[in-house]
Amino acid sequence: MVTLNHYLVLSAILFSIGTAGVFVRRNLITILLSIEIMLNAVNLTFVAFGRALASADGQIIVFFVMTVAAAEAAVGLAIVISLFRHRESLNPESFASLKW
Amino acid sequence: MGSEAISFYLFGAIAIGASLLVIAQRNPVYSVLLLIASFGALSGLYVLLDAPFVAVIQIIVYAGAIMVLFLFVVMLLNAPHEDTEHDERVHPLLRPGPMRFGAFLALVLAGELWWALGRGGDTGAFPGGAVSSVRVIGRSLFTDYAFPFEVTSVLILVAMVGAVVLAKRDNPRDRRDRGGL
Amino acid sequence: MTALLIAQILLTLFVFIALLHSAAAMVWVERRVAALLQQRRGPTRVGWQGLLQPFADVIKLMFKEELRPRAADPLLFALAPIISATAAFSAFAVVPFGASTTFFGLLDQPLKLQVSDVNVAVLVIFAIASMGVYGIVLAGWSSNSKYSLLGGLRSSAQMISYELSYGLALASVLLIGNTLSLTDLVNGQSGVWFGFIPRWFLFLQPFGFLIFMTAGIAETNRAPFDFPEAEQELVAGYHTEYSSMSFAMFFLAEYINMVTVSAVATDLYLGGWHGPWLPESLGWIWFLLKVAALLFFYVWMRWTLPRYRYDQLMAFGWKVLLPASVINLLVTAAGVLYFGL
Numbered sequence: 001m002v003t004l005n006h007y008l009v010l011s012a013i014l015f016s017i018g019t020a021g022v023f024v025r026r027n028l029i030t031i032l033l034s035i036e037i038m039l040n041a042v043n044l045t046f047v048a049f050g051r052a053l054a055s056a057d058g059q060i061i062v063f064f065v066m067t068v069a070a071a072e073a074a075v076g077l078a079i080v081i082s083l084f085r086h087r088e089s090l091n092p093e094s095f096a097s098l099k100w
Numbered sequence: 101m102g103s104e105a106i107s108f109y110l111f112g113a114i115a116i117g118a119s120l121l122v123i124a125q126r127n128p129v130y131s132v133l134l135l136i137a138s139f140g141a142l143s144g145l146y147v148l149l150d151a152p153f154v155a156v157i158q159i160i161v162y163a164g165a166i167m168v169l170f171l172f173v174v175m176l177l178n179a180p181h182e183d184t185e186h187d188e189r190v191h192p193l194l195r196p197g198p199m200r201f202g203a204f205l206a207l208v209l210a211g212e213l214w215w216a217l218g219r220g221g222d223t224g225a226f227p228g229g230a231v232s233s234v235r236v237i238g239r240s241l242f243t244d245y246a247f248p249f250e251v252t253s254v255l256i257l258v259a260m261v262g263a264v265v266l267a268k269r270d271n272p273r274d275r276r277d278r279g280g281l
Numbered sequence: 282m283t284a285l286l287i288a289q290i291l292l293t294l295f296v297f298i299a300l301l302h303s304a305a306a307m308v309w310v311e312r313r314v315a316a317l318l319q320q321r322r323g324p325t326r327v328g329w330q331g332l333l334q335p336f337a338d339v340i341k342l343m344f345k346e347e348l349r350p351r352a353a354d355p356l357l358f359a360l361a362p363i364i365s366a367t368a369a370f371s372a373f374a375v376v377p378f379g380a381s382t383t384f385f386g387l388l389d390q391p392l393k394l395q396v397s398d399v400n401v402a403v404l405v406i407f408a409i410a411s412m413g414v415y416g417i418v419l420a421g422w423s424s425n426s427k428y429s430l431l432g433g434l435r436s437s438a439q440m441i442s443y444e445l446s447y448g449l450a451l452a453s454v455l456l457i458g459n460t461l462s463l464t465d466l467v468n469g470q471s472g473v474w475f476g477f478i479p480r481w482f483l484f485l486q487p488f489g490f491l492i493f494m495t496a497g498i499a500e501t502n503r504a505p506f507d508f509p510e511a512e513q514e515l516v517a518g519y520h521t522e523y524s525s526m527s528f529a530m531f532f533l534a535e536y537i538n539m540v541t542v543s544a545v546a547t548d549l550y551l552g553g554w555h556g557p558w559l560p561e562s563l564g565w566i567w568f569l570l571k572v573a574a575l576l577f578f579y580v581w582m583r584w585t586l587p588r589y590r591y592d593q594l595m596a597f598g599w600k601v602l603l604p605a606s607v608i609n610l611l612v613t614a615a616g617v618l619y620f621g622l
Contacts, residue, residue: 002108005217007149010112012213014119016206021123023202029128029174033135036166037119040142043158051149056236059154060245063237066161067252071259073166077173078266084177085269129357129422136415156404164411168418168441175422175434234401234461 007048014041028080028090032073039069107148114141128174132167139163153234300373304536305335311580318584345525350425353522357423362523362530365416369537372409375402376544377464379554379565402463403455406545407448410500413538414440417502417519420531424522433519435591436502436509442598443499443506449606450493453613454482454549463545467553481552486613490550492606494578497542499598501535504583508591543575544568551575 014037021034043062050058080090087094118138125131139162146155241249309324309332316323324331349358399405414437421433458466472480483490499506510519520531547553551571554564589597 001102002105002148006108006112007145008217009214010115010145012210012217013116016210016213017116017119017123019209020202020206023205025123027128029170030123030131033122033131033170036135036162037122037138040139040162043154044142044145047146047149047151047154051151056240059151059237060241062151062154063157063241064245064248064252066157067256070161070166071255073169074259074263075266077169078263081173081177081267090177129354133357133415133419152399152401153404156401156408159408160404160411164408164414165441168411168414168437171415171418172434172438175418175430 004048004052007044011041011044011048014038014044026091026093028083028092029077031092032076032080035076036069036073039065104148107144111141111144111148114138115145129171132170132174135170136163136167139167153237296373297370300370300537300540301533303540304533305339307536307539307576307580308335308338310576311583314577314580315584318581339529342525342529347525347527348522350522352425354423354425357419358522359527361416361420361423362527362534363416364419365413365534366530366537368409368413368416369534369541372406372413372541373537373544375399375405375463376541376548377467377553378544378568380561399462401461403451403461403466406541407444407451410447410538411441411444413534416531416534420523421519424519426522428521429519432509432521436519439506439509439591439594439598440500440502442595443496443602446492446598446602446606447496447500449603449610450489450496451549453486453489453606453610456610456613456617457482457485463548467548467555470552471555479552479555479557481550483550483552485616486550486609488605489609489613490546492602492609493546493550494542494575495602496598496606497546498579498582499594501538501542503535503539503579505586505588506594507583508588508594539576539579540572543572543579546575547571 018034018036018038018041021037022031025031025034043065046058046062046065048058050056050061083095084090115138118134118141121134122131122138125134139158143155143158143163146152146158312334313323313331324334327333327337349355417440418433418437421429421431421436424430424433454466455461458469460466460469466482470480470482474480478484498504502510520528523531547568553571554561554568556564556567556570559566
C-alpha cells in the first residue's frame with residue numbers, strides 16, 4: 001500500500017543526494033546536475049501532494065518549476081562556458097580569487 | 101504486494117540508484133546519461149501518481165531538451181575529468197575536505213527530513229479517482245494561472261538572450277580598441 | 282480476459298515484425314525508385330524483380346566484421362545504436378493503424394489495433410522522438426573521430442531545432458481535434474463533406490501538413506536535410522566508425538523513423554484508416570495505402586532535390602519554418618474561435 005509518506009520520503013532522499021552532490025563535487029557541471037536532481041525531488045513532492053489533495057494545482061506548479069529549471073540550466077551553462085574559456089578549468093576552486 | 105507497490109519500489113530504486121551514481125561518477129558524460137535514467141524513473145512515478153501529462157512533459161523538457169543542452173556543453177568543452185590538482189587516485193567522494201563537511205551536511209539534512217515526516221503522522225492513502233486530465237490543467241493554466249504563464253514566457257526570453265550574450269566570444273578587434281576592458 | 286491478453290501480445294509481436302519487414306521493404310523501394318528516377322533499373326537479379334535484395338543486404342551485413350576503434354568509449358559506442366533503434370521502435374507503440382476489431386468474432390471484446398492506447402498519445406510520440414537524439418549524439422561522441430563528432434553534433438542540433446516546428450504543427454491539429462488521443466483524432470476525421478470530400482484535417486490545415494512533413498523529413502535526417510550524414514560531405518557523419526550490425530541498426534532506426542512519421546502524419550492529417558468502399562474492419566488497408574504514398578513521397582524528395590548546406594538548413598528551420606508554424610497556429614486558433622469547431 002503506497003501512501004503519500006512513501007513519496008515524501010523518496011523525495012527527501014533525492015533532495016539529500018542532490019545537496020550532497022552540490023557540496024562534495026568539484027566540477028561545475030556536476031554541481032549543476034545536482035541542482036537539477038534537487039529540483040526534480042521538489043517536483044515529485046508537488047505532484048504527490050497534488051494527488052493527495054485531489055487538485056490540479058500540483059501539476060501546474062510543476063509545469064512552472066520545469067520552465068524555471070530550463071531557463072536556469074541554460075543561463076548556468078552559458079556562465080560555465082564563459083568561465084571555462086577564461087581559465088580552462090571546471091573546478092570551482094580555480095575561481096576562488098577575486099582577480100579576473 | 102500490489103503491482104502499484106512493485107512499480108513504486110522499482111522506479112524509486114532506479115531513481116535513487118541513478119542519482120547516487122550521478123554524484124559518484126568521474127566522467128561528466130556518464131553523469132548526464134545516468135541523470136537521464138533517473139528522470140525516466142521519475143517520469144514513471146508521475147504516471148503512478150495519475151499525472152500522465154507531467155510525466156510526458158518531464159521526458160520532453162527535462163530528458164529531451166535540458167539534458168541534451170548539458171550533453172552539448174560537456175562535449176564541446178571536452179570537460180576534463182575531476183580536478184587534476186588533487187590526487188587523481190582518490191575518488192572524489194572520498195577526499196578528506198569535501199567528504200567530511202559535505203557528506204555530514206547531507207546526512208544531517210536527510211535525518212531532519214525523516215524526523216519531520218515522522219512527526220506529521222500517517223497521512224494515509226491517496227483518495228480514489230483520477231485527479232485531472234490535460235483539459236483541466238489547460239483550463240486552469242490559462243485562467244487562474246494566466247499571469248504566471250505569461251511571466252514564464254518572458255522569463256524564457258530573458259534566459260535565451262542572457263545565454264546568448266554570456267556565451268558569445270568577445271570580438272578581439274573590439275577588445276583591442278577598448279584597451280582590454 | 283485471457284483471449285484478449287493473448288491477442289494483445291500477438292498484436293505487439295506482429296507490429297514489431299511488421300516494422301522490421303517495412304524497413305526491409307523500404308530498402309528495396311528506395312533503390313528501385315531511385316533507379317527509375319535516374320533512368321536506370323536498379324536491383325533486378327536477386328529474386329523476382331529484386332525483391333530479395335534487402336535480405337541479401339542483411340546477410341552481407343551480418344557477416345561483416347564488427348569493428349570498434351581503440352580510442353572509442355566501449356560502453357557508449359555499443360549503446361548508441363541500441364538507443365536509436367529502441368526509440369524508433371517504441372515510437373510506433375502508440376500509433377493506431379486500424380479500427381477496433383474482434384477478428385471476425387473470435388474475441389469477446391474488440392481489440393484496438395494499437396499496441397497501447399494512452400490518453401496523451403501525441404505527446405508520447407513527441408517525447409520518444411526527442412529521445413532518439415541521444416543515439417546520434419552518443420554515436421558521434423563515442424567514436425572519438427572528427428567526422429563523427431561534427432556529424433553527430435550537427436545532426437542532433439538539426440533534430441532539436443526542427444522538433445519545434447514539428448510540435449507546433451502538431452498543436453494546430455490538436456486545436457481542431459480537441460483531444461490528445463490519436464484514436465480519437467482519427468475518429469474525428471470520419472465522414473464526408475458534400476458527399477465526396479472526406480473530412481480529413483489535411484483540407485483544414487494544408488500548410489500545417491506541409492510544415493509537418495518538412496519538419497518530419499528534417500527530424501529523420503533524410504534528404505534534402507541530410508547534410509550531417511551525407512557521403513560527399515562528412516564521410517558518413519555520426520556512423521562513420523560503425524560497421525556490420527551496429528550500422529544496420531542505425532539504418533533500421535532511420536527507416537522506421539520514416540515509417541513512424543508517415544504513420545503519424547496519416548493519422549493526423551489524412552484520416553487514418555477511414556476510406557470509402559471498405560468496411561471499418563478492413564480500414565487498415567487504407568492506412569497502408571496512405572502510409573505507402575507518404576513513404577513514396579519521402580523517397581521521391583530524396584532523389585529529386587539537392588541537399589541543403591548546414592547553415593542554410595538551420596536558417597531555414599529557425600527563420601522560415603518556425604515563424605510559419607507559429608502563424609499557422611495563430612490562424613488555426615482564430616479559425617476555431619470564429620467557426621466554433
